[in-house]
Amino acid sequence: MPKAFLIDTSRCTACRGCQVACKEWHELPANKTKQWGSHQNPPDLNPFNYKLVRFSESLENGKIKWFFFPDQCRHCIDPPCKNEAEGYMDGAVIQDEKTGAVLFTDLTAKLAPEACEAVRAACPYDIPRWDEKSGLLTKCTMCFDRVSNGMLPACVKVCPTGTMNFGERAEMLELAEKRLAEAKKTYPNATLADADSVNTIFLLMDEPQKYHKHVVASVRTGLNRKQFLSSVFGPLRRPMQRAVRA
Template sequence: MSKTILIDTSRCTACRGCQIACKEWHGLPANKTYQVGWGSHQNPQDLNPNNYKLVRFSENLDNGVVRWNFFPDQCRHCEIAPCKETGDMYIEEAIVQDEKTGAILYTDKTKGFSKEQFEEIRESCPYNIPRRQEQTGLMVKCTMCNDRIHNGMPPACVKSCPTGAMQFGERADMLKFARERLAVLKKDWPEAMLADPDSVNVIFLLIDKPEHYHKYAVAQANIGPLTKQQFLATLARPFKAMKG
């Protein structure tokens, strides 16, 4: 059974403790950022090779009142990961999935992807997560703190959250808790929903419309009974078979 992170946005205060904890655990350097001309408290402006996690700020008018929505963006660690399925078409096991945790991990082999192949992998992700270090060519993103999990510790972002907005545990337990919490929130927030709970291992609980958080808050397409992840994985398998 894979591990799952539940992110309850109703409890997120945008303290950005998770964002900093992620940078510290992975030893990521600071970014040179600018507020002038950006007009947002969000910092930096987007995910990048030095930020695997980013608390996004979104302002929306609700009956004339400004509402702030906060979204701690990161890799969703898909059950069937289109980035892995696409990457396997070019370099097998450059992107792997940990059998114990379900974490999707980018290895040093990702340096072998060309820029064009990287862009194809990035475009396959319905959440626009993969990033690439220009100097080395290495692909990077959230690892779910896979090393911490294997040593009996929760992900750094979960550990640092002061409000309980992030919970971590076995997938079945987190799904049960998420649905119970959703039922409670729907009483006051009828738009509340779980973002793609059946296909990802980082589940967001939203209390507003997804587009009021982030363009990629939910998967960008559903194709018939298949999610976009499953559809892309189905397309990739014949190519893998031909390659083998």
């Protein structure tokens, strides 16, 4: 039975507890940041931030409205990053059948920089980041070590507002519908983002574009040309490379 996150953005106050808890659990080093005009800091996901609360403000009827988006890996049910990576190497990106967690292993360090870029580009949510120094591809791990030991992911455990939820996928979908019905009373345009295809389900108060560019997958149905070619030739790539080398 796969697990899932439900992230109810209507409850998020952008305290960034999740962002810090994630960094603390994974013991990731600090980033050098500067004032760049937004509370969103660091400005983007990076090899040392698997989780980032994005801040977006818009003016509606003369009132400022904030849209907070605790961004992270969606742990797709059919992950394009895994399909792409398998074209180069087995085991660099794996999916745990029990929890549905999509994991980048240490083998990603053996992928060539171009391959890493291809895996990055395959993500419809712009999540993976490449650490130039270690050569590793990095992203949210669904706290796989914690979850396999019966604990909640660090970001969910820490959340004081009920924004971050985690559990069996079926339970999360049920909760999502309940919360959506509740949210619609205040926000008539409220939706669930890509709930059918991902295990990190975001409840949005308004249109996805108001939050961030990559809130919903850019290609929602079928494969684009690049993904199509990758899925067709992916499995052949390694034997071909081997043949070229020999």
